[in-house]
Amino acid sequence: MYLYIFFQIIFLIIIIINFVNSTNFDIIKIFPTLISIIYILINRIKSNKVNFYLTLSLIFSFLADIFFILIKKSVLGISSFIIVQIFYFFFIKDKSNKILLLSIINFIICLILDKKILIVEAILYGLIVIINIFLTIKKIRLKRISILFLVAILCLLVCDINIVIIRKFDLSTNLKIICHCIEWTFYIANLTLISLLSNNS
DSSP: OHHHHHHHHHHHHHHHHHHHTTOOOGGGGGHHHHHHHHHHHHHHHHHSOOOHHHHHHHHHHHHHHIIIIIIOOHHHHHHHHHHHHHHHHHHTTOOOHHHHHHHHHHHHHHHHHGGGGHHHHHHHHHHHHHHHHHHHHHHHHTTOSOHHHHHHHHHHHHHHHHHHHHHHSOOOHHHHHHHHHHHHHHHHHHHHHHHHHHTTO
16 A cells, blocks of 8 residues: 555656746656556456446546546546546435446547537536535545545546646646646546555545
8 A cells, every 4th residue: 555655746746847848748657547557457366346436537537637638638638537426425325227338338439529618518527526525525424424425526627626727727837736746646546545445445
């Protein structure tokens, strides 16, 4: 566990330095998600105890990173993160096969329409995040879920807010650096918490 956290911190530092120095080395940004998946798979082999839904959420986070960072397909990236939130929804124990079916249909539509429904995707994603936050708070009150899961969702929300700020506002260089640092600090925190929760759920 400590080695995994150490690597996450190292990748965070490299990503921030990469941004500050304007170095175009985007592939490094997919490594925090990749090592999270590797960490879970190693624990799966060792203890045979990992959470199915949280593991799938990390796999789709990895796909989202590839779409956003390497392929530059924003709609597919958001679609992948919608599916991540759907798996969070399942983890909270409010399961619905209809929601999974809708998310898969949504993903297929995005493959066909690409950028034409980006705003709809963003709104859908935001709604699912809000639903997950309220459901998690409810389960925490009933002591059926760890408060760390709420922290993980909120970390991802902070990351998302900073992405919107960077993309939609004309920021100074210093503000961009600050937002970028916040974005990646909270995203890697989300990945780390989800990975640790997966092994203890």
